[in-house]
Amino acid sequence: MIDNFYFQDIVSSLVKTLYYERGCGAYFRVTMVGTDFIDRQRIEGKTPEQVIENCVKVLIQNDMFTNAAYQKDESGTFFTFEIEGCRHLPVEARLKEEGVPAFVCPPINMILYKIRQLINLAVEIADITVNQNDGRCIVRVVVFKQEDV
C-alpha cells in the first residue's frame, strides 16, 4: 500500500536531484513551489503581519503544520519564522542526513508569495535551518519595499 513514506521518498529524491544539478542555485528554481495551493485559498491582508496571520491560519486548518510563530527585527525587514510539526519536515530531515542543505520551504513560499501579491513588497528567503530532533524549522526571510532605481 502506498503511504506517506513513499511520497517522502519521491519528493526527497527529486529535491536531491535538483540540488545535484544546480547546487545552491536550486533555491532560485523553487521559490514558487507551493504557491498553487495558497492561490486556491482565500487570503486577505493589508500588512505583512495580517497576510502572515491569515496564511498561517489556513495552513494550520489544512494540516500543513501545527504552529508557526514569527518575530521581526527592529528594521521591520528581517523576519524569523519558527515552524513546528510541518508536513515537509520528514523530507527535509532525510535530505539533511544526506548532506543536502535545506533550500525549499513550501509554506514560507506561500506566505511570501501572498505578501508580494497582496501588498507588493519584495520578499526573499534568507536561510532555512532544519531541527528534526525537536520537530521544527527556523526560516529567516526579508520583506521590504523595493525602491525604483
Added chain:
Amino acid sequence: MDDILEIMKTRRSIRRYKQKDVPDELLEKIMEAGRWSPSGDNAQPWRFIVVRDPETKKVMGKIATEGSGRRFTAEYFTGRMQERFEGLKDPEKRAKAFRKLISGVVSSFLADAPVIIVVCAKLDVWDVPYDAAMATQNMQLMAHALGLGTCVVVAPVSDMRDDIKTMKLLNVPHGYKIVAPLAVGYPDESPNPRPRLPLNDIVYDEKFGQRRKK
C-alpha cells in the same frame, strides 16, 4: 594555439559599455561562433534573441535589478555579505559595495548594454544547460576577439519569479528556456583580471583529491 589562450585570458566580464551601436556584421560573427558549438546528439538546441529595443532592455534591467536586490538584501541581513567582504577594510568602500548589491544596481547595467543576446534553448534535447552554456562561452570569446565586451547576466532569469516575467516579455514559448542573457557592447572599462586558482589546486591525478606529482 597560443592565440586562443590569450583570448581566453584577456576576456573580462564587462559591465560598462560605450553608447555606440554594435554593427550587425559583428553580431552575426558572434552568433556564428555560437552556432558552431558542440552539442549532445548535435541537437543544436540554442536559439538567440537579439534585443536592441531600449524599452525591452529597460524592463529586463528592472527585473534583473529587483532580483539581485532581493537576493543581496537577504544575504546582507544574514551577515553572509559582511563575511564575503571581510577583506575589504575601507568602511566607505565597503558601504558603497553593500549599497550597490542591496539595491540591485549591480545588475541594472543590463539595460544600458547596446545589445542583449538572449541565449535560449529547446528543452526536448538531452543536454540543454551544457549545450547552451558552451554556445554562450563561444560567443563571449568571439565577441572579445572582435573588440567587444560581454557579460552574462542571469539575474532576470535565475529565480523562477523573474524567469516567468522575462519569458513573457520576450515571448519565449513553452518548450524553451532562457539560459543566459548576454550583454554585448564596446567596453567602457578595463577591469583587472580576477584571481584564478592555480592548476595545482584544481587538478588531480587519477582520483579526486590525489595531488599531482610534479
